[in-house]
Amino acid sequence: MANPSALASRAGELAGNAQILANRLRDLAQTLTVTAPPSAHAAPPFVFELTVFVLAVFVGYYVVWRVTPALHSPLMSVTNAISSVIVVGALIAAGPRGISFAKIMGFVAVTLAAVNIFGGFIVTQRMLQMFQRKK
Amino acid sequence: MSESLSALLYLVASICFIMALRGLSSPETARAGNVYGIAGMAIAILTTLSTPQVVSYWLIIVGVIIGGAIGTYISQRIHMTALPQLVAAFHSLVGLSAVCVAAAAFADPQAYGIGIKGAIYAESLVEMAIGLTIGAITFTGAVVAFAKLQGLVSGRPLVFPGQHILNAGIAIVIVLVILAFVASEAATAFWLLTALALAFGFLLIVPIGGADMPVVISMLNSYSGWAACGIGFTLSNSLLIITGGLVGSSGAILSYIMCKGMNRSIVNVILGGFGGESEAAGAGAGAGHGDRMVKSGSAEDAAFILKNAGSVIVVPGYGMAVAQAQHALREMADILKKDGVNVRYAIHPVAGRMPGHMNVLLAEANVPYDEVLELDEINRDFPSTDVAFVIGANDVTNPAAKTDRSSPIYGMPILDVERAKTVLFVKRSMASGYAGVENELFYRDNTMMLFGDAKKMCEEIVKALE
Numbered sequence: 001m002a003n004p005s006a007l008a009s010r011a012g013e014l015a016g017n018a019q020i021l022a023n024r025l026r027d028l029a030q031t032l033t034v035t036a037p038p039s040a041h042a043a044p045p046f047v048f049e050l051t052v053f054v055l056a057v058f059v060g061y062y063v064v065w066r067v068t069p070a071l072h073s074p075l076m077s078v079t080n081a082i083s084s085v086i087v088v089g090a091l092i093a094a095g096p097r098g099i100s101f102a103k104i105m106g107f108v109a110v111t112l113a114a115v116n117i118f119g120g121f122i123v124t125q126r127m128l129q130m131f132q133r134k135k
Numbered sequence: 136m137s138e139s140l141s142a143l144l145y146l147v148a149s150i151c152f153i154m155a156l157r158g159l160s161s162p163e164t165a166r167a168g169n170v171y172g173i174a175g176m177a178i179a180i181l182t183t184l185s186t187p188q189v190v191s192y193w194l195i196i197v198g199v200i201i202g203g204a205i206g207t208y209i210s211q212r213i214h215m216t217a218l219p220q221l222v223a224a225f226h227s228l229v230g231l232s233a234v235c236v237a238a239a240a241f242a243d244p245q246a247y248g249i250g251i252k253g254a255i256y257a258e259s260l261v262e263m264a265i266g267l268t269i270g271a272i273t274f275t276g277a278v279v280a281f282a283k284l285q286g287l288v289s290g291r292p293l294v295f296p297g298q299h300i301l302n303a304g305i306a307i308v309i310v311l312v313i314l315a316f317v318a319s320e321a322a323t324a325f326w327l328l329t330a331l332a333l334a335f336g337f338l339l340i341v342p343i344g345g346a347d348m349p350v351v352i353s354m355l356n357s358y359s360g361w362a363a364c365g366i367g368f369t370l371s372n373s374l375l376i377i378t379g380g381l382v383g384s385s386g387a388i389l390s391y392i393m394c395k396g397m398n399r400s401i402v403n404v405i406l407g408g409f410g411g412e413s414e415a416a417g418a419g420a421g422a423g424h425g426d427r428m429v430k431s432g433s434a435e436d437a438a439f440i441l442k443n444a445g446s447v448i449v450v451p452g453y454g455m456a457v458a459q460a461q462h463a464l465r466e467m468a469d470i471l472k473k474d475g476v477n478v479r480y481a482i483h484p485v486a487g488r489m490p491g492h493m494n495v496l497l498a499e500a501n502v503p504y505d506e507v508l509e510l511d512e513i514n515r516d517f518p519s520t521d522v523a524f525v526i527g528a529n530d531v532t533n534p535a536a537k538t539d540r541s542s543p544i545y546g547m548p549i550l551d552v553e554r555a556k557t558v559l560f561v562k563r564s565m566a567s568g569y570a571g572v573e574n575e576l577f578y579r580d581n582t583m584m585l586f587g588d589a590k591k592m593c594e595e596i597v598k599a600l601e
Binding site: 061085103105134 | 159199201206215228229233495
């Protein structure tokens with residue numbers, strides 16, 4: 001009854017099971033490391049982020065009111081270029097090995113943001129170069 | 136690279152971006168400001184590339200090369216007249232990349248440290264949904280604005296019955312879907328939300344007329360900032376939050392300035408429909424005033440008046456941009472200046488199709504920026520000016536904004552060209568401006584109409600002056 005081939009396939013199955021278990025353990029460990037850091041912080045991260053956000057809006061408010069109306073077009077194109085800093089999120093999505101849906105989305109976003117970064121800064125530079133004083 | 140080091144470098148990049156905006160307070164510091172902006176972006180990208188999550192570079196390099204080449208090509212070829220539609224197109228790209236990043240974060244939350252698939256933190260889901268929604272609205276809204284500005288579709292507002300109820304309905308459904316998405320983390324909810332937000336962005340801009348585009352572009356500029364902010368909250372990235380906040384408030388301020396320039400509330404602009412009856416009203420008004428006399432003159436007449444003037448204020452409007460008349464106009468001004476005439480330019484806040492558009496066009500034609508003045512700076516000089524040379528502008532000079540309470544433009548700040556000794560109007564026809572209001576000024580004794588294409592007229596005046 002205990003023929004060698006049956007034994008071999010049984011051993012193979014067991015090995016497979018062990019592999020699955022190991023994978024699960026690894027996932028669990030990852031989850032733990034992922035979930036651990038936020039609970040270690042004293043202040044909830046959202047409150048911290050909100051602080052940064054509100055301060056940034058205030059800085060933006062005061063800085064932008066000082067922009068001379070003659071340069072409102074360059075203001076618009078340069079803010080457009082810097083809002084492409086969203087590329088930071090895109091790079092992280094496009095960064096891992098292998099191909100996944102997230103990676104493709106990251107690639108698309110990197111490409112779009114690159115159009116904006118190059119286009120936005122160059123067109124701003126072109127505009128600003130035209131503004132000359134009376135000779 | 137350690138987390139603290141990259142956080143510090145992100146801070147440096149944020150400060151560079153603030154300096155970029157700060158530089159724009161005067162034309163002398165603006166170019167340095169742009170360099171700060173570029174430096175900030177380079178720091179942000181290099182820092183992100185050296186984080187441990189980013190290990191495979193080939194796809195990134197391909198993306199940057201393709202995108203960079205397209206961006207460089209377009210921005211070097213574009214005519215300054217087409218600047219508004221270029222900016223609208225760029226806004227749409229920011230919106231679409233926000234959507235893509237939200238989708239990537241939803242598909243692979245572990246990469247961003249916001250939980251694992253099926254168990255993303257509720258807080259991150261809320262932020263993700265908001266970033267996604269604003270991004271999608273920005274995308275389709277900017278596409279519509281682009282199509283209107285580029286002339287792919289009619290610039291006239293598209294209004295239909297029940298429009299506001301439909302929009303309000305969609306807004307409510309969006310909120311409900313966001314709640315469902317946060318509760319269930321279902322992929323269907325994610326995509327439904329995307330579709331609804333895309334439709335909402337489209338419907339939001341469709342009823343707004345071409346002449347309100349300065350407000351629309353500023354508003355979309357603001358949205359693109361808030362979209363970046365939403366994604367920044369999702370990814371807990373302070374650089375994105377700061378930049379988004381800066382851009383968002385910048386766009387909001389520009390929208391406010393544009394609305395004030397037209398004496399309209401932002402709600403009034405968003406609800407749309409303004410200028411829809413301009414053609415009908417123009418025709419009706421024209422018939423009513425059919426018997427009134429208009430003094431029209433030739434280029435030679437204009438040249439004679441200009442030559443004998445001591446001071447001239449040029450009031451350019453969108454018509455000048457359409458006719459590409461800025462170079463011919465500057466040539467004319469150069470000859471007059473050589474003859475000792477004091478020539479200056481007066482810019483209304485909403486002249487053109489985007490904030491500051493006229494200033495760029497004049498700068499492109501080598502008009503020194505210290506000859507170009509804003510409404511508040513120059514308005515009191517009109518009474519002591521010999522000639523106001525209005526080229527391609529109409530409503531921004533209409534005295535009805537001050538006197539006629541029933542006029543749709545009542546209360547709008549205007550350039551007081553009526554106070555100048557002589558007013559020259561370069562116009563193609565007697566048609567009224569976008570507000571559909573008859574301009575009383577055309578019939579005054581001290582007004583001379585110069586009918587024709589703005590560029591041709593300037594060239595003919597130049598010939599007559601020589």
